[in-house]
Amino acid sequence: AQSVTQLGSHVSVSEGALVLLRCNYSSSVPPYLFWYVQYPNQGLQLLLKYTTGATLVKGINGFEAEFKKSETSFHLTKPSAHMSDAAEYFCAVSDRSTGGFKTIFGAGTRLFVKA
Amino acid sequence: DAEITQSPRHKITETGRQVTLACHQTWNHNNMFWYRQDLGHGLRLIHYSYGVQDTNKGEVSDGYSVSRSNTEDLPLTLESAASSQTSVYFCASSDSTGTGIGETQYFGPGTRLLVL
Numbered sequence: 001a002q003s004v005t006q007l008g009s010h011v012s013v014s015e016g017a018l019v020l021l022r023c024n025y026s027s028s029v030p031p032y033l034f035w036y037v038q039y040p041n042q043g044l045q046l047l048l049k050y051t052t053g054a055t056l057v058k059g060i061n062g063f064e065a066e067f068k069k070s071e072t073s074f075h076l077t078k079p080s081a082h083m084s085d086a087a088e089y090f091c092a093v094s095d096r097s098t099g100g101f102k103t104i105f106g107a108g109t110r111l112f113v114k115a
Numbered sequence: 116d117a118e119i120t121q122s123p124r125h126k127i128t129e130t131g132r133q134v135t136l137a138c139h140q141t142w143n144h145n146n147m148f149w150y151r152q153d154l155g156h157g158l159r160l161i162h163y164s165y166g167v168q169d170t171n172k173g174e175v176s177d178g179y180s181v182s183r184s185n186t187e188d189l190p191l192t193l194e195s196a197a198s199s200q201t202s203v204y205f206c207a208s209s210d211s212t213g214t215g216i217g218e219t220q221y222f223g224p225g226t227r228l229l230v231l
């Protein structure tokens with residue numbers, strides 16, 4: 001069965017520092033992987049996704065993630081944090097074993113950015 | 116611009132009452148989903164629909180129902196509200212690309228429900 005584990009429910013970084021949000025997945029077949037961001041009092045919006053092809057995926061707002069099959073990971077990074085990056089981030093997986101229309105979300109990681 | 120809206124944005128109700136949360140999308144998407152978001156659990160799927168007249172149960176469907184009479188709307192009904200159903204509810208939609216794999220979901224702004 002699919003599952004997603006996000007390591008750390010809260011991450012705090014200083015403005016300008018590297019952002020690293022960790023995500024590991026479990027899937028018996030090649031997965032499709034997503035990162036969504038949720039700003040306060042809003043719905044989720046897509047940051048980036050991996051379907052096939054290049055394993056380094058670039059998203060909006062300077063974020064990127066790398067699919068590492070051997071490590072079953074899809075960690076999200078940004079070289080330099082900005083105050084506006086403070087939000088909750090969700091990793092998600094979708095694969096053929098569940099028919100594909102459904103997506104399994106991780107529990108989320110809240111990012112705090114200190115001035 | 117296409118969008119997905121939810122109403123009401125906030126709702127307070129009493130235990131035992133029937134409550135319906137509305138979801139309307141103008142993306143013309145085939146697929147629609149209802150999730151609940153609770154601290155420590157992320158988003159959990161309640162019900163989903165692949166098209167008109169199609170509905171399916173998700174992982175936490177007990178006490179909830181949906182119906183899909185047109186492409187744009189997927190209302191969520193709590194048959195008899197319970198305190199355990201206090202949560203934030205999100206509706207989402209996605210377009211079908213044939214395989215159904217790797218689709219981006221578009222989320223509404225959420226409905227915050229308090230059951231007293």
